[in-house]
Amino acid sequence: MSQNYYQKEIETMSAEEMKKLQSEKLVKQVKHVYENVPYYRNLMDEKGVKPEDIKGIDDLHKLPFLTKADLRDAYPYGLLAKPLEDCVRIHSTSGTTGKRVVAFYTQNDVDLWEDCCARAITTAGGTKKDVCQVAYGYGLFTGGMGLHGGSHKIGCLTLPMSSGNTERQIQFMTDLGATILCCTPSYAAYIGESLKEQGYKPEDIPLKAGIFGAEPWTEEMRKGIEKTLGIKAYDIYGLTETTGPGVAFECSEQTGMHVNEDHFYAEIIDPDTGEVLPEGSKGELVFTSLDKEAFPLLRYRTRDICVLSRKKCSCGRTLVKMAKPMGRTDDMLIIRGVNVFPSQIETVLLNEGYEPNYQIVVDRVNNNDTFEVNVEMTAEKFTDKLSDIIAMEKSLANAMKVMLGINPSVHLVAPKSIARSEGKAVRVIDKRKLI
Amino acid sequence: MAIKQLTVYVQNKKGAMASLTDVLAKNNVNIRALSIAETEDFGLLRIIVDNEAAATKILEENGYLIKAIDVVGVKIGDKPGALTAALNVLDKADIDVEYLYAFMARTEKHAYVVLRVENNEKAEAAIEEAGLHLITNADICKL
Numbered sequence: 001m002s003q004n005y006y007q008k009e010i011e012t013m014s015a016e017e018m019k020k021l022q023s024e025k026l027v028k029q030v031k032h033v034y035e036n037v038p039y040y041r042n043l044m045d046e047k048g049v050k051p052e053d054i055k056g057i058d059d060l061h062k063l064p065f066l067t068k069a070d071l072r073d074a075y076p077y078g079l080l081a082k083p084l085e086d087c088v089r090i091h092s093t094s095g096t097t098g099k100r101v102v103a104f105y106t107q108n109d110v111d112l113w114e115d116c117c118a119r120a121i122t123t124a125g126g127t128k129k130d131v132c133q134v135a136y137g138y139g140l141f142t143g144g145m146g147l148h149g150g151s152h153k154i155g156c157l158t159l160p161m162s163s164g165n166t167e168r169q170i171q172f173m174t175d176l177g178a179t180i181l182c183c184t185p186s187y188a189a190y191i192g193e194s195l196k197e198q199g200y201k202p203e204d205i206p207l208k209a210g211i212f213g214a215e216p217w218t219e220e221m222r223k224g225i226e227k228t229l230g231i232k233a234y235d236i237y238g239l240t241e242t243t244g245p246g247v248a249f250e251c252s253e254q255t256g257m258h259v260n261e262d263h264f265y266a267e268i269i270d271p272d273t274g275e276v277l278p279e280g281s282k283g284e285l286v287f288t289s290l291d292k293e294a295f296p297l298l299r300y301r302t303r304d305i306c307v308l309s310r311k312k313c314s315c316g317r318t319l320v321k322m323a324k325p326m327g328r329t330d331d332m333l334i335i336r337g338v339n340v341f342p343s344q345i346e347t348v349l350l351n352e353g354y355e356p357n358y359q360i361v362v363d364r365v366n367n368n369d370t371f372e373v374n375v376e377m378t379a380e381k382f383t384d385k386l387s388d389i390i391a392m393e394k395s396l397a398n399a400m401k402v403m404l405g406i407n408p409s410v411h412l413v414a415p416k417s418i419a420r421s422e423g424k425a426v427r428v429i430d431k432r433k434l435i
Numbered sequence: 436m437a438i439k440q441l442t443v444y445v446q447n448k449k450g451a452m453a454s455l456t457d458v459l460a461k462n463n464v465n466i467r468a469l470s471i472a473e474t475e476d477f478g479l480l481r482i483i484v485d486n487e488a489a490a491t492k493i494l495e496e497n498g499y500l501i502k503a504i505d506v507v508g509v510k511i512g513d514k515p516g517a518l519t520a521a522l523n524v525l526d527k528a529d530i531d532v533e534y535l536y537a538f539m540a541r542t543e544k545h546a547y548v549v550l551r552v553e554n555n556e557k558a559e560a561a562i563e564e565a566g567l568h569l570i571t572n573a574d575i576c577k578l
Binding site: 377379382383384385386387389390411412413414415416417 | 440442444445446472474476477479481498499500501502504533534551
């Protein structure tokens with residue numbers, strides 16, 4: 001299969017050249033941050049590190065980490081490294097886990113971000129002949145604007161749909177012949193369901209590829225989306241703190257995402273000790289912005305748990321690959337002392353023949369955690385016998401217990417009664433109040 | 436010979452049943468017989484209606500989960516012991532009854548029982564052999 005590259009010289013650069021490029025950028029970046037961001041300068045001073053101690057990428061481990069707590073402390077301008085008059089845009093996190101994070105962009109920052117997204121779309125087969133439907137939310141959320149910019153750079157006909165209004169999505173998709181869909185995986189699955197309900201078959205729509213990210217999804221869900229939409233589904237990774245989607249993107253091999261490491265250097269650390277772990281180890285993913293100007297985070301701890309690999313990739317890219325994160329520590333719940341990732345629940349549902357439409361409700365009653373999972377009943381499984389439905393709930397609860405090690409109470413609820421994600425899915429309701 | 440029953444999934448919350456019956460009423464569907472099995476979370480509404488095709492269509496259009504199945508209808512006397520006699524017939528034929536519900540005719544001296552069993556044909560044969568009368572959707576609609 002022929003490979004498409006957006007910036008071939010970077011994407012297939014030799015390890016040596018890449019290291020040289022990263023080292024040059026890092027030295028400059030550390031100086032820029034030290035001079036312009038008092039917050040980080042203090043952290044460096046506390047650690048006794050000076051910009052001149054950083055001579056290349058091998059010295060990166062000497063720098064202090066930044067965490068989400070730092071971003072909250074420094075809100076809104078504390079980590080800004082450029083005068084506001086040089087900034088052209090902001091984006092912001094959803095703020096679901098606390099105070100919002102606001103990230104700033106200069107025009108150069110926007111450009112390099114859009115290049116990253118363009119690499120992702122090109123890899124998925126996008127050219128100027130394609131019609132790219134962007135159904136991520138536009139606005140403060142980085143998804144819409146990021147993929148929109150990447151699509152523009154390639155010269156695709158860009159449909160700036162934003163999320164929601166599924167009827168209209170389908171109308172434009174079919175009338176204008178969209179060939180690439182960009183949205184969250186749960187919304188892709190929903191669009192697929194809606195197309196099916198309206199009697200469309202995968203061969204009736206010209207879609208060939210989808211670029212889906214911004215929330216955790218499983219291999220099973222990928223297979224489902226690929227089947228209902230008749231496409232190849234590519235994963236994309238990113239976070240507002242670093243830039244947005246496009247920090248890493250999947251190639252046709254679908255065995256991990258290539259990190260755009262000429263802009264974002266990835267490390268895996270031991271989350272407890274902070275020690276850098278060798279390639280192939282599982283640990284917390286840490287990113288360093290090598291050349292962003294306005295909001296250049298150095299050694300930002302993502303709280304995503306994953307593995308990096310430099311194994312040769314059949315797509316020809318030499319960019320390091322990150323495995324799909326096993327779950328963001330933000331998403332991870334600790335229920336009765338056990339770590340629970342929503343993606344594990346999703347895997348069980350897909351294995352047992354349910355749609356991945358679920359909601360986890362956690363509460364604390366008499367000092368004990370309650371753990372409920374609401375799952376939508378499907379037309380195929382629905383029966384008039386109460387005893388059968390109760391048996392289905394029990395069997396699902398058992399399967400979840402095998403996967404998680406703790407026993408949920410499972411409720412089968414009416415179809416479409418769980419709010420669908422047209423942006424990000426609300427999968428978890430944690431009512432526990434720890435006073 | 437069987438009777439078509441629709442089972443509808445109803446979330447156990449205030450107003451859910453009224454909005455369902457309202458959908459049927461607005462589309463001129465008359466419910467002839469009804470029974471509910473419920474848990475803490477949801478109920479299964481089992482209904483026999485005068486226009487099953489129309490009811491299925493509008494309920495599906497309104498996003499309800501429904502399942503149509505065949506059940507057995509029997510006409511029995513409106514007097515003490517009549518239901519027992521009918522159930523004994525099934526018991527003797529070794530037929531398990533999953534659930535049942537009954538209703539009375541307005542004018543006739545009869546009651547009607549709707550039975551959910553695993554094997555309709557076997558149940559129907561046993562009922563007819565015992566000299567009891569089976570009923571159909573048409574019979575129920577005429578009541």
